[in-house]
Amino acid sequence: MHAAELAEILSSQRNVWVITGAGISAASGIPTYRDHGGQWKSATPIQHQEFVADANKRQRYWARSAVGWPTIADAEPNTSHQILAQMEKHNLIHYLVTQNVDGLHQKAGHQQVVDLHGRLDQAFCLNCGKYETRQSIQERLIAENPFLPEVNQQPAPDGDAHLSDEIISQVKAPLCTACGGILKPDVVFFGGTVPKPIVEDASSSLASASLMLVVGSSLTVYSGFRFCKIAEKLEIPIVAINQGATRADDLLSHKFSCDSGLLLQETYQLLNLNS
Incomplete structure (x- = not known):
């Protein structure tokens, strides 16, 4: 049901701007800072x-x-990393920002990755x-x-x-x-600042996007949440896949509270991009 809905949303898009967070790498064995409620685990x-x-x-x-x-x-890339890389290969995704510092998107073969936090x-x-x-x-x-x-x-x-x-x-x-x-x-440690050129480039790219897709992030940290505010101002729809609350819940046009790997895999199959 979720996959069919997301596939329908993405089927008309060819300029998707993606931001990912710690939730996407959890399946690769990398612990997250927060639980599904956005609270610190330690x-x-x-x-x-x-x-x-x-x-x-x-x-x-x-x-x-x-x-x-x-x-x-x-750590090795999981299904979420791999499917996003395939979506880029088929020109569905044109820009991906990750708040993670693990390099797993690149390891999965994703070409256009901006490491927001280094x-x-x-x-x-x-x-x-x-x-x-x-x-x-x-x-x-x-x-x-x-x-x-x-x-x-x-x-x-x-x-x-x-x-x-x-x-x-x-x-x-x-x-x-x-x-x-x-x-x-x-x-970028907590309390540090993302370099201005990185923020400006990501913001400029978002301005030309038809859709913003959030994957595995609560967006609690402002460095990621700021892009949701930009998308809202530009009237770009925001879709999120995240197990738990996000800071941008009231800005979302659609939200899928489920495992990103399974949803992305099923959605990719329905989109039939390889045909």
């Missing part, structure tokens, strides 16, 4: 300013990241600007903290993991190999 994540200003916070971040990174590195698979030095891959940093972390592979803890969102203060206190945080400066993952 303590709030690290803030931008505290990471920059506090060496102890950086030690905490890198200790937890060392244990949690494999969850991101080993990518976790790289980091850069706040002093000299040199970039380093996250995998290279991981190898250095393990070499300098050989006890970490034996730590078995519950993974948390965005490559984080829950660790005891005792373990964290033993970890030596990585520094820039070029100048010894502070290494920061190339992501």
Whole structure:
């Protein structure tokens, strides 16, 4: 029933603008920050300013990241990522913004992806600007903290993991190999700001869209919700697939409160784009 309705909506579209959130990657084994009601599942994540200003916070971040990174590195795209990539291939989707930092859309073969909050698979030095891959940093972390592979803890969102203060206190945080400066993952931490050119480009692309499709996001964070306000102003219909409430519920023309993978797969089959 849902698939038939969504297929009918999409069948007349050829310029769909998509934004995705943490809910789309949950099926790939990556934990989400919030439950279906939009409430935090645990303590709030690290803030931008505290990471920059506090060496102890950086030690905490890198200790937890060392244990949690494999969850991101080993994750594979799920049905939602794959179907969206196929929809792009057949020119139904022309622009996709993701609030995730896991790179799974690209891994699924999606070509036009805007990483609104950056990518976790790289980091850069706040002093000299040199970039380093996250995998290279991981190898250095393990070499300098050989006890970490034996730590078995519950993974948390965005490559984080829950660790005891005792373990964290033993970890030596990585520094820039070029100048010894502070290494920061190339992501927008909570309290940080999305670069203006990214927002402007996404907004400009949305202005030419015939439909906005939200997949797996509560849109609680304003950096994503702002595009719903833009779509409303431009009178562009907004459709959401999300298990739970969204900040934009009163702006939606249609909402499907169900699993995105199954719905997108069935919808794709009904659209028969391969014919």
